[in-house]
Amino acid sequence: MTKDAAAPMILEDEQSICEHPIYPLIAGRRSSHAFAPTSVEPETLAGLMEAARWAPSSMNEQPWSFIVATKANKSDFARLVGCLIEFNVQWAQNAPVLLLSVAKLTFESGEINRHAFHDVGQAIANLTFRATVSGMVVHQIAGFDIEKARCEFSIPQDYEPVAAAAIGYPGNLAELPEKLRKRDVSPRKRRPLHNFVFESRWGHSADWTRNL
Numbered sequence: 161m162t163k164d165a166a167a168p169m170i171l172e173d174e175q176s177i178c179e180h181p182i183y184p185l186i187a188g189r190r191s192s193h194a195f196a197p198t199s200v201e202p203e204t205l206a207g208l209m210e211a212a213r214w215a216p217s218s219m220n221e222q223p224w225s226f227i228v229a230t231k232a233n234k235s236d237f238a239r240l241v242g243c244l245i246e247f248n249v250q251w252a253q254n255a256p257v258l259l260l261s262v263a264k265l266t267f268e269s270g271e272i273n274r275h276a277f278h279d280v281g282q283a284i285a286n287l288t289f290r291a292t293v294s295g296m297v298v299h300q301i302a303g304f305d306i307e308k309a310r311c312e313f314s315i316p317q318d319y320e321p322v323a324a325a326a327i328g329y330p331g332n333l334a335e336l337p338e339k340l341r342k343r344d345v346s347p348r349k350r351r352p353l354h355n356f357v358f359e360s361r362w363g364h365s366a367d368w369t370r371n372l
Contacts (some may be wrong), residue, residue, distance in 0.1 A: 193299065306320075
């Protein structure tokens with residue numbers, strides 16, 4: 161990591177809004193829109209992929225694949241940028257790495273794998289927290305053209321593009337447009353545990369999810 165790459169920013173109130181203690185890097189992870197121009201070294205990028213490789217998956221099928229484009233490969237990078245919706249292009253084009261996650265929709269047996277997206281999400285989560293440990297930012301992107309990505313990168317029909325992501329070192333928030341800067345410095349919001357953790361029946365909050 162070079163000198164012009166900033167350390168991850170953890171707002172003081174982010175630990176205080178946690179209902180229960182969690183690891184600081186989880187509390188401090190943010191999907192920043194600001195990226196430093198610092199390149200991501202190949203060995204660092206390989207380390208992120210190694211973390212993804214060790215994610216759990218149904219029947220150990222490991223249904224994830226990743227298309228990676230770095231700014232060092234201008235053609236591939238431009239093609240992946242071109243798959244993003246316009247709003248995301250304005251900031252994601254500044255990241256040194258773009259990624260497209262892809263799910264294999266069937267098991268090796270040919271049966272439908274209804275857990276494929278779940279498992280790809282677990283792989284991306286592993287990658288994201290490995291990046292956070294390294295002082296990097298992963299901003300996942302839902303806004304992209306699925307069919308354009310499929311065509312642009314020759315993705316087979318039994319595979320489905322899941323999400324894009326911008327990866328790099330945190331940049332200068334002051335360089336962002338005002339609307340994006342405000343989003344990046346605002347405290348993150350999460351639903352309280354009792355809204356989504358149930359016991360006995362749907363909608364019945366577990367007693368232990370209440371603040372003790």
